[in-house]
Structure formats: C-alpha cells, structure tokens
C-alpha cells in the first residue's frame with residue numbers, strides 16, 4: 001500500500017517539475033511514506049529526519065512525511081518535518097510546498113488535477129500514479145480498516161474503511177491493460193469488504209472482480225489480477241466463484257489465518273472460527289483446484305500456550321499452505337494487545353517460528369515436487385539474484401521459477417517453461 005501511495009506522491013511532485021534523484025544527498029525535496037506495523041520502521045524515520053535536519057543547516061532542503069503514522073508519532077513528526085500530510089490530503093501537497101517557499105512559477109507547472117473535493121477522503125485516488133514498473137501495477141480499491149484486530153494499529157493510523165469508486169477502479173484497470181501491464185494487484189487492508197461502507201450504493205467485491213473479469217474477456221491481451229489482503233470473515237463463496245469464472249482472475253489466494261487456535265483467534269479479535277476458515281479452504285480447493293494458498297501467521301502472541309501453538313502447527317499441517325508469512329509477535333503501540341503481557345519469551349517465539357517454518361518447507365516442497373515435468377506459463381520478473389545467467393519468474397500461483405540460461409529481454413513477458421527441479425520454496429525450469 002505504501003509503494004502504491006508513493007507512486008501517487010511521486011506523480012504530484014514530478015508534475016510540479018521536480019526530477020527523481022537516486023542520490024539522497026542531492027535532493028532538494030525529500031520525504032518518507034512511513035509504516036507503523038513495526039516500531040523498527042518508525043525508529044528509522046527518526047534516524048533519517050535527524051540526519052536531514054543536520055543537512056538543512058548547510059543547504060536548502062524541504063522534508064515531508066506521510067503514510068501510516070500513529071497519533072503520538074504524528075505530534076513529534078510535526079515538529080521535525082516541514083510538511084506532514086495524510087495521504088488523502090495529497091492533492092494539497094503543491095500548496096503546502098508553496099508555503100515552504102517553493103516558487104510559484106515552479107508549482108505552476110503542475111497540471112490541473114481537477115479535484116473537486118466531492119469526497120475529500122478519496123480524491124487522491126484520482127491522481128494518475130507514476131507507476132514504478134512497466135508490467136506490474138498496484139491498484140488501490142479500499143483504504144482503512146474496521147476490523148480492529150487486537151494486535152494491529154492500522155485502524156488507528158489509516159482510519160475507517162473507505163472504498164474507491166468502482167468506475168474509477170475499472171478505468172484504471174482498463175488503462176493499465178491498454179499499456180500492456182501483465183499483473184494487476186488490487187490493494188486494500190480488507191479488499192473483500194469492498195463497497196460495504198457505501199451501504200448498498202457500490203457494487204460488492206465479488207461483482208468488482210466479475211466486472212474486471214469481463215474486461216479480460218473483451219481483450220485478447222493476457223494479464224493476471226490478484227488482490228491483497230482479504231479477511232476470512234468477508235471471504236464469501238461468491239468471491240471464489242467469480243475467480244473460478246474468469247481466466248484473468250489469478251488462481252492464487254492469500255488468506256491470513258494468524259492462529260490455528262480458537263481462543264487465540266478470539267483474543268486477536270479476528271471474528272471467525274477455525275471451522276469458518278476450513279470451510280473457505282474447502283470451497284477454494286473445490287472451486288479452484290489449481291489455486292495456491294498463502295497465509296499469514298503470528299507466533300508467540302500474548303498468552304499463547306504450548307497447546308495453543310500446537311493447534312496452529314496442526315492447522316498448518318492440515319491445510320498444507322504453499323506459502324506462509326510467519327511473524328514473531330511484538331506489541332505495537334496503539335494496538336489493544338500492547339496493554340497485555342508480551343509473556344512468550346524470545347527463545348520460545350524462535351522455537352515456534354522454526355517449527356512452523358519446518359512444516360511449511362515440507363508442505364511447500366510436496367506441492368512443488370508435483371510440478372516436476374509440467375509445462376507452465378510464467379511471468380518473467382527480473383534477473384535472478386542467486387543464480388547467474390538465470391531469470392526469476394512467477395507462475396500464476398506466484399510460485400518462484402528460476403529459468404536457466406534465458407535472455408534478459410524476456411523480463412516483463414509471459415513465457416512457457418518446463419519444470420525440471422523442485423526445492424522447498426522455488427522451482428527450476430527451462431524455456432520451452
């Protein structure tokens with residue numbers, strides 16, 4: 001979400017006449033789109049602004065900060081940065097820069113963004129982003145969260161759920177397809193509660209997917225559409241049915257479960273049961289038999305007993321995820337659980353982390369080994385960092401495939417590959 005937001009910030013700044021520099025020391029305007037998910041990221045913001053404020057003593061420099069910021073940090077940042085804005089205030093950035101002394105004729109190069117404040121919480125989405133990739137794009141569809149999981153501070157930093165208009169989303173998707181973009185990821189803290197805040201005046205998430213699917217049916221261009229992240233509570237069967245009905249809707253689901261224990265899920269305020277989750281997994285396996293399944297898990301949450309952890313390990317063995325992003329719990333200031341004891345020791349958290357990683361290695365490898373000998377379509381993403389002369393690519397299910405001996409001009413294209421080897425978290429293949 002921050003990367004997507006920063007593409008819009010960059011667009012506003014570039015429209016004012018600024019040019020990008022890769023060299024921090026050369027910048028005359030410099031800013032941060034902050035993330036409050038971990039304290040470490042916020043600590044880095046403090047380190048940077050102290051450094052930049054030292055530079056300001058010697059040369060002209062304007063600093064700004066935006067993104068996910070907790071109210072307590074916001075109070076401190078206001079004193080340290082020249083400009084602090086919420087992302088929905090992005091259209092005001094040129095005016096704020098003028099107030100900091102950027103000459104008017106400089107700002108005059110900014111085109112009319114035609115923002116009329118009909119809904120000032122969503123106006124910033126009308127800004128055409130300066131996309132950072134030519135073949136892989138994020139499209140925000142929703143911002144904020146009403147779920148209030150006890151370990152998470154997002155509802156306090158990004159505010160309540162707000163959906164972007166479906167016509168605007170569909171226009172952006174069409175523009176991206178015209179530009180030959182191959183991967184589109186619909187973004188939101190809770191993508192599948194899309195539209196619910198509009199109380200019947202906006203289409204549902206399943207219908208949004210169907211309309212995108214229809215766009216796919218009307219073009220001969222190939223592209224894959226993903227979304228992240230959905231919440232199990234809103235993962236209705238019609239969403240899975242929509243994915244099954246359209247080729248362009250990628251058969252890959254990332255469905256965070258966080259814990260395999262009923263009581264812990266309750267303490268996390270996730271508002272669904274393990275049975276609910278397993279029912280969704282059943283629907284996915286039935287309606288989308290080729291789909292890969294990813295998840296997020298927290299180990300060592302406040303009060304997690306060994307027996308409760310074993311339930312999570314059991315769930316992982318049962319569901320056999322292709323990929324899981326496993327995090328050791330750390331309290332976040334602003335989240336409800338920060339008031340509870342962080343009573344699982346770092347050693348136990350590490351042990352639990354390692355146990356789940358071992359299970360994941362097994363289940364992922366079992367899935368990967370079944371692919372040996374198969375011919376699959378992949379999107380080539382970049383030169384491989386581990387294997388010289390190879391390219392990194394992903395299947396529709398987002399499995400990493402290393403293609404041996406392939407030319408770099410294939411980056412950004414779909415290719416057909418025969419899988420020759422399988423490792424825990426990656427595959428190797430040859431161009432067909």
Ligand code: SF4
Pocket residue numbers: 145146147148149152153154155189190231
């Ligand atoms: S659903 Fe829970 S974890 Fe996700 S953003 Fe909302 S509060 Fe945070």
